Amino acid sequence: MSKKKRMSKKAEREERKKRRRRKRRKRIAVLFVEVVILAALCVVAYGIFKLDKLDMNVLNLDNLEAYRDTGPYTNIALFGLDSRNGELEGGVQSDCIMIASINNETHDVRIVSVYRDTLLQQADGTYEKANSAYNTGGPEDAISLLNRNFDLDIQNYVSVNFSALVDVIDALGGIEMDMTAEEAFYSNGYAFETAQVVGQEMVPIKEEAGTQLLDGVHAVGYARIRYTEGNDFKRTERQRVVLQKVAEKAKKANVLTLNEIVNKVFPQISTNLTIKDMLGFAAHIMDYNIVDTSGFPYAVTTDDSVRNHEGSYVIPIDFVGNVTQLHENLFGETSYQPSEKVQQIHDDIIYLSGVTEDTSAIESAFEGDIHDEGTQSE
Structure with a gap:
């Protein structure tokens, strides 16, 4: 066989080897893509399985009185319930009322607590406490109250x-x-009551000033204190501080911890957020x-002589001015x-x-609240 033919056959063998390698790499690449897709589907399926633990509620959007489009913001009402028997849909007081406003472009979150004793217009046109x-x-009714009184679009x-x-x-290992x-004294008192409700043993913390690591019952006890200087106004600030610290620590938690939280907590949550909504939030959770954080109304007083009402109420001073500041x-x-409607409520509150x-x-x-130093665009 001539040298030229031998070279030609060798070149053909090399070319066949290259084609086999390319096919093998292609199969590996395809397999890798399939594995990634399968893993993603497993994550989604796992997430959907976990979401089945939630109390998913369907609301009649026509009853929510959503007033106006607030642009690139998603507004969600957050309710903390003093539920001793597990009630989530009604028949229980919402001791904590918050509005979480998410800027979908920057992923900045602003949180406003609505003081639970605030005199506001109810669904039937009467005036009562917000909670x-x-x-x-x-x-x-709770969402429509926020929309009706504050010109919001919460759904x-x-x-x-x-x-x-x-x-x-507790799953996060406590918060500092x-x-x-x-505050430490009252936290022990409220923690004792909370521990009885949730079936835990309460180990007292030191009743002294300083930084302490609080477990679940003491952190909740701390968030419920209202007998120090500042009364309920200070209490809502404590709730926002606790929420902020929990959010910060949850972002650093590992998968096993988050799984424990989901298993324990999801059955105790009621929401009308869809699976699509939740997966969308999950995609940006680290962002x-x-x-x-702040409390509403901004300018406020208390009054125990409201016409045709008994008890003490939180009264906005210049309701229109307060709502205007809320939007800004x-x-x-x-x-x-x-x-x-807001102008009418303003006049009614004065009357x-x-x-x-x-x-x-x-x-x-x-001092516990945080404030954004930057400006927002309209």
Whole structure:
């Protein structure tokens, strides 16, 4: 055989080897893609399986009184329930009422607590404390109360009882809290009661000032304190601080810890968020940052002589001004114009309480809140 033919056959063999290698690499690449797709489907399937543990609720959107489109923001109502028997849909007071506003472009989150004793217009046109709406009409009435009084477009909610918060904090290994001696004292008191409700043993913390690692019952006890300086205004601030610390620690938790939280907590949550909504939030979970927390109303007083009402109420001073500031703080709206409904509520509150724009405000903002130093675009 000539040298030329031998070279030609050798070249053919090399070419066949190259083709086999290319096919093998292609098969490996295809297999890799299939494995990735299969893994993704398993994650989604696992997530859907876990979501089955949630109390998924369907609301009648026509009853929510969503007033206006707030642009690139998703607004979610958060309700913390003092539920001793596991009630989630109504017949229980919402001790904690928050609005979480998520900027879908920057993933910044702003949280506003609505003081539970705030005098607001209810679904039937009467005026009562903000937390009575959930008790009488469940999440639909509670969401519509926020939309009606504040010109908002909330359509989704998450409700959780305090037992669930205990489980979350315990699973995360507790949270560190800088406390006064007075707060530590009351935290022990509330923790004892909370421990009885959730069936745990309470080990007292030191009743002294300083930073302490709080377990679930003590952290919930801390969030429920209302007998120190600042009363309920300070209490809602503590709730926001606890929420912030839990969110920060959860972002650093490993998969096993998060799985434990899901198994324990999901059965204690009620929501109308869809699987699609939740998977969308999950995709950006590491990007979300709480950049601002505050309490509403901003300018406020208390009054125990509201016309035709008994008990003490939180009264907004200049309701229109408060709602205007709410829109600027949450959405950067500098040209917000209150609706006729907000103006009517403003007038009704003055009539019922006698509290006018000239009334002196009491202290309701404290050092524990965080505030965004930047500006928002409209």
